[in-house]
Amino acid sequence: xxxxxxxxxxxxxxxxxxxxxxxxxxxxxxxxxxxxxxxxxxxxxxxxxxxxxxxxxxxxxxxxxxxxxxxxxxxxxxxxxxxxxxxxxxxxxxxxxxxxxxxxxxxxxxxxxxxxxxxxxxxxxxxxxxxxxxxxxxxxxxxxxxxxxxxxxxxxxxxxxxxxxxxxxxxx
Amino acid sequence: xxxxxxxxxxxxxxxxxxxxxxxxxxxxxxxxxxxxxxxxxxxxxxxxxxxxxxxxxxxxxxxxxxxxxxxxxxxxxxxxxxxxxxxxxxxxxxxxxxxxxxxxxxxxxxxxxxxxxxxxxxxxxxxxxxxxxxxxxxxxxxxxxxxxxxxxxxxxxxxxxxxxxxxxxxxxxxxxxxxxxxxxxxxxxxxxxxxxxxxxxxxxxxxxxxxxxxxxxxxxxxxxxxxxxxxxxxxxxxxxxxxxxxxxxxxxxxxxxxxxxxxxxxxxxxxxxxxxxxxxxxxxxxxx
Numbered sequence: 241x242x243x244x245x246x247x248x249x250x251x252x253x254x255x256x257x258x259x260x261x262x263x264x265x266x267x268x269x270x271x272x273x274x275x276x277x278x279x280x281x282x283x284x285x286x287x288x289x290x291x292x293x294x295x296x297x298x299x300x301x302x303x304x305x306x307x308x309x310x311x312x313x314x315x316x317x318x319x320x321x322x323x324x325x326x327x328x329x330x331x332x333x334x335x336x337x338x339x340x341x342x343x344x345x346x347x348x349x350x351x352x353x354x355x356x357x358x359x360x361x362x363x364x365x366x367x368x369x370x371x372x373x374x375x376x377x378x379x380x381x382x383x384x385x386x387x388x389x390x391x392x393x394x395x396x397x398x399x400x401x402x403x404x405x406x407x408x409x410x411x412x
Numbered sequence: 413x414x415x416x417x418x419x420x421x422x423x424x425x426x427x428x429x430x431x432x433x434x435x436x437x438x439x440x441x442x443x444x445x446x447x448x449x450x451x452x453x454x455x456x457x458x459x460x461x462x463x464x465x466x467x468x469x470x471x472x473x474x475x476x477x478x479x480x481x482x483x484x485x486x487x488x489x490x491x492x493x494x495x496x497x498x499x500x501x502x503x504x505x506x507x508x509x510x511x512x513x514x515x516x517x518x519x520x521x522x523x524x525x526x527x528x529x530x531x532x533x534x535x536x537x538x539x540x541x542x543x544x545x546x547x548x549x550x551x552x553x554x555x556x557x558x559x560x561x562x563x564x565x566x567x568x569x570x571x572x573x574x575x576x577x578x579x580x581x582x583x584x585x586x587x588x589x590x591x592x593x594x595x596x597x598x599x600x601x602x603x604x605x606x607x608x609x610x611x612x613x614x615x616x617x618x619x620x621x622x623x624x625x626x627x628x629x630x631x632x633x634x635x636x637x638x639x640x641x642x643x644x645x646x647x648x649x650x651x652x653x654x655x656x657x658x659x660x661x662x663x664x665x666x667x668x669x670x671x672x673x674x675x676x677x678x679x680x681x682x683x684x685x686x687x688x689x690x691x692x693x694x695x696x697x698x699x700x
Contacts, residue, residue: 253640268478268486271563272526272563344494348489349492356635356639359639401642
């Protein structure tokens with residue numbers, strides 16, 4: 241169970257990091273063909289979320305080495321987070337599937353109904369999942385890991401924007 | 413009637429009769445916005461750099477580029493560059509039936525010309541179609557040219573006034589004039605004149621896409637501009653543009669007044685459900 245929770249959370253973090261990287265990059269250059277830069281941005285986002293999650297992962301590893309009994313609390317916190325992040329991610333993935341599959345006249349429905357509003361809700365969802373995780377953890381080390389993870393996930397988009405897509409005047 | 417609120421991007425640039433950029437006083441813009449009760453917009457402008465009280469043109473141009481890139485992104489999400497050729501294809505076909513030779517599509521108020529550049533990249537209107545973008549802002553035109561050149565796209569951009577489209581139109585009978593997200597920038601009193609400028613040249617057709625104003629489009633504009641845009645100016649102007657957009661009846665009346673010989677239709681859906689699919693709808697005029 242613990243392994244499944246950890247793997248699912250990591251997969252969700254990687255997916256979210258990829259999309260955050262994409263959002264940080266898109267709408268910057270004015271070019272019509274930006275497919276390659278979109279994929280590059282997604283890879284950068286995935287890499288960045290891994291780097292930003294490293295402190296939280298390191299903290300969990302060290303704590304579990306010292307206090308193996310904390311594993312159950314981490315699992316409970318992870319499951320609580322997944323109860324929020326899971327349905328959110330599922331709806332986003334379904335909307336992306338619809339976006340890919342629908343005729344271009346209808347594609348915008350997926351954006352209008354799910355992808356756009358859910359992007360706006362994303363910070364709230366991240367914090368809500370973190371709060372549930374904190375409530376389940378009831379332990380300073382678990383709370384620190386949850387807080388570090390939520391901060392890491394929320395930091396990807398602004399940080400990617402600063403690192404790679406700053407407001408350079410490209411025509412000079 | 414209360415004056416229409418102003419978009420920030422309508423105030424940051426000014427050009428003289430020859431199209432040369434003029435210095436813009438920050439205090440004048442701030443005071444205009446404040447007088448209209450647009451305190452947030454005034455705060456955004458107040459934060460812009462203005463050595464000697466005049467807005468820093470380099471900074472404003474860079475901001476304009478970013479804002480238009482964000483708009484382009486939103487247009488992509490709205491599938492605008494597919495909606496436009498889908499509507500224009502039969503019109504272009506009709507012109508070809510009447511007359512051989514190239515058909516010209518002129519995009520007035522084209523900004524960075526993303527719609528035309530996308531059509532050029534996809535060849536969505538087929539061969540023998542000339543794509544010409546016109547905008548009053550010389551900086552945006554220069555950027556549109558640069559971007560088209562960078563991607564090797566066959567389209568042309570000219571600095572000019574939407575009320576004097578003859579700059580880009582030599583033969584009205586083989587020309588379609590379009591715009592997207594432009595009409596709401598015009599004052600109500602100048603709407604009829606906008607359509608008249610195209611009718612005067614006897615263009616074969618015009619199609620101008622703009623937001624269909626209603627509660628849903630305002631809500632959608634708020635969600636999308638806050639979810640997708642980074643620049644405070646983009647967010648402010650994007651939401652305001654949904655509020656400033658003209659209802660179908662007003663557009664229809666202005667077009668019938670300005671272009672009396674045209675068959676005119678505002679192609680929008682029912683007012684009684686969320687307009688997810690026709691957030692941007694065109695007013696189309698064709699010369700019988």
